[in-house]
Every structure is written in structure tokens, then in C-alpha cells.
Amino acid sequence: MDPDLLLADLAAGKTAALARAISVVENGRPGFERLLAGVHRSLGHARRIGITGPPGAGKSTLVERLVLAYRAAGLRVGVIAIDPTSPFTGGALLGDRIRMESVALDEGVYIRSMASRGSLGGLATSTREVSDLLDAAGFDRIVVETVGVGQAEVDVSRMADTTVLVLVPESGDGIQTLKSGVMEAADIFAVNKADRPGADTLRHEIEVTLGIRRGNAYRNVPAHHGYRASRRAGAREEAEGARGADGRWEHAVVLTVAARGEGNDELMAALDRHHEWLARSGTLEQRRRRRMLERTREVVDRAARRWMWDESHADRLIAARLDEVVDGRLSPYDVATEVLDGLKQGARL
Amino acid sequence: MDPDLLLADLAAGKTAALARAISVVENGRPGFERLLAGVHRSLGHARRIGITGPPGAGKSTLVERLVLAYRAAGLRVGVIAIDPTSPFTGGALLGDRIRMESVALDEGVYIRSMASRGSLGGLATSTREVSDLLDAAGFDRIVVETVGVGQAEVDVSRMADTTVLVLVPESGDGIQTLKSGVMEAADIFAVNKADRPGADTLRHEIEVTLGIRRGNAYRNVPAHHGYRASRRAGAREEAEGARGADGRWEHAVVLTVAARGEGNDELMAALDRHHEWLARSGTLEQRRRRRMLERTREVVDRAARRWMWDESHADRLIAARLDEVVDGRLSPYDVATEVLDGLKQGARL
Numbered sequence: 001m002d003p004d005l006l007l008a009d010l011a012a013g014k015t016a017a018l019a020r021a022i023s024v025v026e027n028g029r030p031g032f033e034r035l036l037a038g039v040h041r042s043l044g045h046a047r048r049i050g051i052t053g054p055p056g057a058g059k060s061t062l063v064e065r066l067v068l069a070y071r072a073a074g075l076r077v078g079v080i081a082i083d084p085t086s087p088f089t090g091g092a093l094l095g096d097r098i099r100m101e102s103v104a105l106d107e108g109v110y111i112r113s114m115a116s117r118g119s120l121g122g123l124a125t126s127t128r129e130v131s132d133l134l135d136a137a138g139f140d141r142i143v144v145e146t147v148g149v150g151q152a153e154v155d156v157s158r159m160a161d162t163t164v165l166v167l168v169p170e171s172g173d174g175i176q177t178l179k180s181g182v183m184e185a186a187d188i189f190a191v192n193k194a195d196r197p198g199a200d201t202l203r204h205e206i207e208v209t210l211g212i213r214r215g216n217a218y219r220n221v222p223a224h225h226g227y228r229a230s231r232r233a234g235a236r237e238e239a240e241g242a243r244g245a246d247g248r249w250e251h252a253v254v255l256t257v258a259a260r261g262e263g264n265d266e267l268m269a270a271l272d273r274h275h276e277w278l279a280r281s282g283t284l285e286q287r288r289r290r291r292m293l294e295r296t297r298e299v300v301d302r303a304a305r306r307w308m309w310d311e312s313h314a315d316r317l318i319a320a321r322l323d324e325v326v327d328g329r330l331s332p333y334d335v336a337t338e339v340l341d342g343l344k345q346g347a348r349l
Numbered sequence: 350m351d352p353d354l355l356l357a358d359l360a361a362g363k364t365a366a367l368a369r370a371i372s373v374v375e376n377g378r379p380g381f382e383r384l385l386a387g388v389h390r391s392l393g394h395a396r397r398i399g400i401t402g403p404p405g406a407g408k409s410t411l412v413e414r415l416v417l418a419y420r421a422a423g424l425r426v427g428v429i430a431i432d433p434t435s436p437f438t439g440g441a442l443l444g445d446r447i448r449m450e451s452v453a454l455d456e457g458v459y460i461r462s463m464a465s466r467g468s469l470g471g472l473a474t475s476t477r478e479v480s481d482l483l484d485a486a487g488f489d490r491i492v493v494e495t496v497g498v499g500q501a502e503v504d505v506s507r508m509a510d511t512t513v514l515v516l517v518p519e520s521g522d523g524i525q526t527l528k529s530g531v532m533e534a535a536d537i538f539a540v541n542k543a544d545r546p547g548a549d550t551l552r553h554e555i556e557v558t559l560g561i562r563r564g565n566a567y568r569n570v571p572a573h574h575g576y577r578a579s580r581r582a583g584a585r586e587e588a589e590g591a592r593g594a595d596g597r598w599e600h601a602v603v604l605t606v607a608a609r610g611e612g613n614d615e616l617m618a619a620l621d622r623h624h625e626w627l628a629r630s631g632t633l634e635q636r637r638r639r640r641m642l643e644r645t646r647e648v649v650d651r652a653a654r655r656w657m658w659d660e661s662h663a664d665r666l667i668a669a670r671l672d673e674v675v676d677g678r679l680s681p682y683d684v685a686t687e688v689l690d691g692l693k694q695g696a697r698l
Contacts, residue, residue: 040680299681331389
């Protein structure tokens with residue numbers, strides 16, 4: 001691979017170049033860092049949107065609706081779908097991908113699945129790097145969809161400008177079961193499948209929870225309405241999120257039925273307004289700066305670890321000492337000391 | 350802290366020493382590696398059991414039943430409960446802890462909650478290290494309970510001799526929603542709240558799934574029975590898991606109602622038989638050896654990263670370069686190169 005040639009093709013918007021660049025970056029093949037360094041100065045055009053939530057919440061359908069709406073507005077959209085790798089869960093995911101085919105043949109849409117297997121540097125890093133390539137290739141919106149609720153989702157949300165948490169009524173224990181940090185990381189809540197009973201309860205639960213966490217900052221939010229009420233003209237303001245007097249984003253709770261496209265306009269509007277707020281309040285700049293700091297730390301950490309593992313021949317040393325570690329003559333901490341001593345010595349030569 | 354004094358107190362079984370040692374290790378305070386190196390040779394007595402499953406599956410109640418049964422058999426038990434850190438979910442967890450109080454005052458039981466916040470080296474590493482301290486302090490069984498289903502659970506299962514996956518009927522999408530690797534990591538399945546409708550269906554689903562994954566290794570397993578049927582004398586063999594002709598562990602599916610203690614004897618028996626199988630087949634030795642390899646890699650990686658971040662003053666350099674990274678003059682990859690160059694140079698001095 002010639003990184004410079006690939007960079008030129010990428011900037012020219014060639015889809016084949018994008019696919020090749022993503023493959024190089026995802027697999028950490030030689031030259032991937034040069035490629036990413038090369039696109040670095042052309043970043044910042046795309047809005048990055050994270051869509052997360054528990055399995056079965058209808059995230060893929062919601063994403064498809066968003067993509068269709070962005071296309072109708074003439075925008076190019078990149079989608080990164082983060083999949084579990086089990087062949088077992090492959091069935092359901094294949095279903096999602098087939099549905100996504102309504103947009104998959106559109107030149108203005110690029111869809112990439114990424115496996116959630118562990119990788120050196122982690123999924124969050126790879127996702128950010130693939131997002132950078134999409135950004136550099138001129139896409140206007142980058143939507144990252146993650147399956148499940150957990151640390152991976154929190155990590156992904158930290159790479160997005162705006163994070164949407166998709167929940168459904170009747171999901172058993174409701175938001176009580178959400179892992180720490182998941183609600184806090186969301187800017188917009190989509191209560192999907194809102195034609196089911198329990199949508200109002202869930203919405204109320206979200207608002208109360210947010211209110212409690214923010215010291216009842218929600219006292220100024222108008223009393224919540226049912227799904228049908230929220231579709232009335234005039235309810236749109238509320239669905240798009242209230243803003244506090246101090247300029248904080250007070251979250252938006254939007255009711256959707258993605259399978260029928262209901263609530264999609266409201267969700268789009270909430271996304272636009274959140275972006276406006278991000279830009280106006282200076283939060284966008286802050287978030288991107290914080291992200292760049294985290295990114296740089298990740299890149300440094302990964303580069304240093306790779307150097308360390310290669311340079312120290314640590315694997316060889318660990319293998320040679322394993323018998324002694326297993327039978328208790330050496331501890332893992334003794335081996336670590338030996339590796340570090342070798343590293344310092346080796347670097348001195 | 351004097352590590353040698355603490356080690357002596359730990360070996361003497363002093364509870365206060367254990368609590369102090371755990372705190373030192375969990376927070377990575379000075380001397381924690383010397384402490385862990387010191388206990389390394391006394392490891393291997395305790396059986397390590399992981400209990401995992403989705404929120405609301407009744408894991409804590411099941412753990413409490415296990416603890417009571419082990420105590421009745423005269424065994425000392427350490428429990429590590431891995432908690433989400435959100436104050437929001439704290440309510441439900443507090444409930445669990447209050448229930449656990451029936452055993453919390455027992456001298457032969459040690460319960461420790463660990464936060465699932467990110468830490469250098471990760472939760473799995475810390476959990477293993479705290480397990481080592483409990484092992485060295487002479488506990489016979491170490492039960493690690495994790496909330497939620499995800500990568501953290503898969504990681505934790507890799508630290509256990511035996512992993513129990515707790516599922517409940519009517520949990521919506523059933524095992525379809527389990528993340529990749531979670532089912533594969535389990536040795537024993539507990540279908541808890543088995544007095545609810547759907548217990549048989551879930552059991553069947555588990556068996557079919559395991560059968561599919563193992564090339565229908567389950568063809569020799571007798572037709573599954575209902576919950577009541579499985580409680581008959583004679584059904585116990587099946588509940589404890591069938592073994593294939595080739596000596597593989599063919600998993601056990603046990604029906605339990607932890608709130609009433611039903612199925613607890615069967616679960617205990619399945620745990621014992623799994624341990625016997627582990628020892629007899631040589632798998633225990635293999636697993637512990639593999640674990641020791643992973644552990645050593647983790648310890649080396651953590652030590653090297655700490656050294657790298659301290660030695661290179663990377664944080665200072667990143668902060669100094671951040672403006673240039675944000676405005677695109679430098680990329681994170683350029684900064685990484687600079688950090689590494691400095692590291693190599695510094696080590697040479």
C-alpha cells in the first residue's frame with residue numbers, strides 16, 4: 001500500500017480507496033499510522049452521532065430512518081455498526097443488515113460493520129480512526145451504532161458529538177438496569193416502539209432520573225405528554241429538549257416508532273438543535289478538544305505498548321519463565337521487573 | 350505499610366490485615382506489587398467460582414444460598430461482588446447487600462464490593478489480585494459475582510475455575526441477546542426463578558444452542574424435563590450435566606429458585622462435579638497455567654505502561670502539543686513518535 005496514493009484517492013472520494021483505507025486501519029497494517037496522520041488536518045467537517053441502547057431496541061431501524069432522511073436532504077452518511085462477533089448472534093444481525101440494504105446501494109451511503117473483538121488499543125480507538133477516514137472522505141454525517149449496553153457504549157459515546165440512547169417500553173427492569181455512565185453519556189433519548197404500552201412511564205422515568213441527577217433541573221420542563229399528545233403540533237418544542245436558563249443542554253426525550261418512521265422528524269430536529277447548541281455554547285469545541293486529548297493519549301499508549309512488547313521480547317521471556325511462575329518459584333511481578341530491566345538496558349545500547 | 354508485616358498477618362488469617370491488603374492492591378498503592386509477589390507461592394488452595402448473568406437474574410440471592418451451604422459444610426468463603434458505580438443503580442445493589450447481611454457477620458465469610466470503574470490494568474486484573482489475597486488468606490471458595498452481561502463478564506470468567514451463568518425465564522429475548530462469548534464461557538447454567546412459566550423453554554433453548562455449537566454433542570442427553578420433573582429423584586444426574594464419551598465437560602443446566610433455596614443442592618453438586626472433572630481431566634492445571642500466562646502478561650503490560658507514562662513525561666508533552674493537534678498542524682501520531690523517541694533517548698542516558 002502506498003499511503004500517499006491512497007490519501008489522494010480518499011480525498012477524491014473514491015469508494016474503493018475508502019474501503020481499502022478502512023481495512024488497513026482496522027487491521028493495523030503497515031502504514032496505517034501514516035495514513036491517519038495524513039487525514040488528520042482534514043477532519044472536522046462531519047457531525048458524529050452515536051446511537052446506543054440495549055439489544056432489541058430497534059437501533060438499526062432507527063439508523064436506517066435517519067440515513068434515509070439525511071439522504072433526502074442531500075447529505076452523505078457513513079454508518080459504523082459495531083457487531084458482536086458470535087456466530088450465534090449473527091442471525092439477528094444479518095436481519096438488520098438486510099433491512100439496511102434499502103440504503104446500502106446508495107453511493108452517498110457507506111456502511112461498515114466492525115467486530116467487537118478485543119484489539120490492541122481497543123474498539124473505541126478503531127472506531128474513532130474509521131470515523132476519521134469517513135470524515136476525510138467528505139461524509140457529512142457519521143452514525144455509529146453499538147449493540148448492547150455497557151462500557152463499550154460509554155466509550156463510543158465519548159467519540160460522538162451527540163449521543164442518542166434508544167430505549168423501549170416494557171424492557172423489564174427499565175432504566176434501573178442501565179450500567180453506570182450510560183444515561184449520563186446520552187444527549188438525546190429516543191423512546192422507540194412508543195406505540196407500546198409503557199412509553200409514557202418510561203419517558204417519565206427518564207425525566208425523573210435526569211431531574212434527580214441534576215438536582216431537579218427539570219422543574220421547568222412542562223408536564224410530559226403521552227405519545228399521541230407529543231405528535232400534536234406544539235409538542236415539538238418539548239420533544240426537542242428544553243434548555244436551562246444557564247445554557248446547559250437539558251436533554252431531549254423523543255418518542256419514536258422507527259418501524260413506521262414516526263417521530264423521525266422530531267429526532268432529526270433534536271439532533272440539529274443539539275448540534276446548534278454544541279456550536280453556540282462552545283461545547284463542540286470543548287468536546288472535540290477533549291476527544292483529541294484522549295485520542296492522542298490512546299495513540300501514544302498503543303505505540304508505546306507495541307514498542308515495548310516488540311523491543312523487550314517480553315513474550316519470549318514470559319514463556320521461558322512460565323513454569324517457574326506456575327510452580328510458585330517466581331511471581332508475575334518478578335517477571336515484570338525482569339522485562340522492564342531488559343527494556344531499559346536494551347534502549348541504552 | 351510494611352508488606353512483610355502485612356503478609357505475616359495475612360497468613361495468620363487476620364481479617365483486618367486482609368481488608369488492608371485488599372485496599373492497598375485495589376488502589377495500586379506503593380508496595381502492592383511486593384505484597385502480591387509475596388502471596389504468589391501460597392496460591393492454589395481456593396476454588397474460584399464466577400457467577401454472572403443479566404441484571405435481575407437473582408445472582409446475589411443465589412450467591413447467598415451458596416455461601417450458606419458452604420458455611421454449613423465448614424468451608425470459608427470469600428465473595429467479590431463487582432458493582433456498577435452509578436449512584437443511580439446503587440439502590441438496587443444496596444438491597445442485595447442487605448440481604449447478604451445474613452452471612453456478613455460470619456467470621457468465615459468475607460464480602461468485598463469492587464467498583465467497575467475503569468482502572469489502569471482493568472477490573473479483571475484487580476479482581477484476580479484480590480482473589481489471590483483471599484486465596485492466600487486461606488479461604489476455601491472464592492465466589493466472584495458480576496452484574497450485567499458483557500465483556501467484563503467474559504473477562505471475569507477467565508479468572509474462575511468454574512463459571513456459572515444465571516438466566517431467568519421471560520427475560521424478553523432470552524439467550525438471543527447474550528453477547529458473544531458469554532455462553533461459551535459458562536460451565537454451568539442456572540435457570541433461576543424456575544417456578545416461573547418459560548423455565549423449560551429456556552432450558553431447552555440453552556441445550557439446543559449448546560448442541561448446535563458443539564456439533565450436536567447433545568444428542569446423547571436425555572430429553573429435557575420440566576422443573577418439577579427435574580426435582581424427582583433420578584433427574585439429578587441430568588441436572589448435574591452429562592459427560593461426553595471423549596471426556597469433555599458437556600455443561601450442566603440446573604433449575605433453581607434461589608429465593609426459596611430450591612435447586613441449591615443440585616447447583617452445589619454440579620459445582621463439585623465440575624471441579625472433580627477439572628482436576629481429573631487435567632483441565633484445572635491447563636486453565637490455571639493459561640491464567641498464569643495471561644496474568645503475567647497483564648502485570649508486565651501494566652508495569653511497562655506505568656513506567657512509560659512516568660518516564661516519558663508523555664502527559665506533559667501531550668498537553669504542550671494539544672493546540673497544534675487540535676488545529677491540525679500536528680497529528681496524534683506525530684506526538685506518539687516524539688514520545689517514543691524521548692523514551693528511547695531517556696532510557697539511554
